Amino acid sequence: MAIEDIIPVRFQDEKLYILDQTKLPEHDDFYEVKNAEDLWDAIKRLAVRGAPAIGVAAGYGMYIHARDYACEHGIEDAGDPDTIGTFLEEIDRTRDYLDSSRPTAVNLSWATELMAGTARQIRESAGGKNITCADIVKALGDKAEDIRKADYDSCYSLAENGLSLLKPGMGILTHCNAGILATAGYGTALAPLHLGQERGYGFKVFADETRPLLQGARLTSWELMKSGVDVTLICDNMASLVMKKGLIDAVVVGCDRMAANGDGANKIGTSAVAILAKEYGIPFYMFVPTSTIDMDTPTGDDIVIEEREGSEIYRMWYEHPMAPEGVKTFNPAFDVTDHRYITAVVTEKGVIRPPYDVSLKEIMGRK
Known part of the structure; x- marks a missing residue:
């Protein structure tokens, strides 16, 4: 394809x-x-x-x-x-x-x-x-x-707005899949990577595998390779090392629901990447179409987090179970990244920065 x-x-x-x-x-x-x-x-x-x-x-x-x-x-x-x-x-x-x-x-x-x-x-x-x-x-x-x-x-607007934050040749870390496969167009967080590839930006992308459903491995790496982007697949627990080695200049992630204060729910593991980025002084950009901004949800604490079958962790992608039968599991599909770890929020209407309780109201036309 x-x-x-x-x-x-x-x-x-x-x-x-x-x-x-x-x-x-x-x-x-x-x-x-x-x-x-x-x-x-x-x-x-x-x-x-x-x-x-x-x-x-x-x-x-x-x-x-x-x-x-x-x-x-x-x-x-x-x-x-x-x-x-x-x-x-x-x-x-x-x-x-x-x-x-x-x-x-x-x-x-x-x-x-x-x-x-x-x-x-x-x-x-x-x-x-x-x-x-x-x-x-x-x-x-x-x-x-x-x-x-x-x-x-x-x-397309997300692609242009996101590209304004990135420079040619940058090393970029992704988590989960927020690209063509997740949208009706270029994607959200992956949109500037596809557009940048068309314009010769030469990004070097590191894609977290994104356990337990492996969206980064199965989907993001597949999609970016189709686009011709230089992409390297890593395990989720390798993110700190590639940051420490200076291979990452920016992190781009999507969002499934953003609260009115700027807290953003995204695929499980996103908040850990954000905390690491803060520690290493790397900008963390969350791509959020305005349809994903929920001004009726005050904070991330108010977002309902979906929990899925525990078998996804140890059985779904394996020929044989990778955990003992009967083991207890905890499998939340999302976590919430606190707004203080988000450098900027990229929307189709523009890029907004803290304080998000003010800038989100402005971009959503709320008083």
Whole structure:
């Protein structure tokens, strides 16, 4: 698969396809997501992952469910208040159901509420005119496409804004995967690396493997190699050594939810990298689309952290179990990086710096 063909969420001929990222890098297979249950499963088991890509998939998933529900119940042309009300309730149920698949990444609930809100708005803005379920379905299809286009445009802006912080030839450390595979475009944290490669920046990237799901090993190294970037894979516990050896000039990471004070939840292990970067005097940049900023969450302590099956730690990627049967496990999917360790936050609207409780309000248009 060429770099230009990496489209993790693909909507063609009224069908939703996702690139199954659980099979990368050995297989780059797409499969059809036919209903809300398929999408819930895809999100839960990380077949589709990355906060922006999950949001894009959720938008299309909400549209497909509403379209098929209206067709199966023969209500496309119905416009009576009771039918419309029942239809909106079904859309809300689908929103809540999809939200339950992964609680930490805010783009999921942001996208599903945007879709449900669009459906409600169609009814409220009718102004006494007759609207039908088909009208709502069309609006949902348009909104899903808007979400995808907005993320694509956001990725390019993130690339330009991030590149303004980096210099040619820099050594850069990444954690997890915040690239093309996680979005509808260049990516978030990896976006300036792809754009820099196009412009001859010659970055030397060190990619943390990112245990236990190995997104850095399986996804980031695969994606950057496709782009022609000089990338070296390291174990997570090697980050301190490469920093001490002077091989790292900057750290770039993504974000799944940023609180109003600038605390950022990202893949487990991110906070450790941030603390190391602070110790070694290396700038730590967190790439955060504004759709990922949750101004209704005061601090990182208020972010719900998803916990996953412990078997991911010792069984998932191994031919034989790598721990004794019955061992206790603790497998949080994310941790929260305290805002004091974040040198700058890169958004599609610009680069912001501390104090984040002020600068985030400004960029989000809050008083």
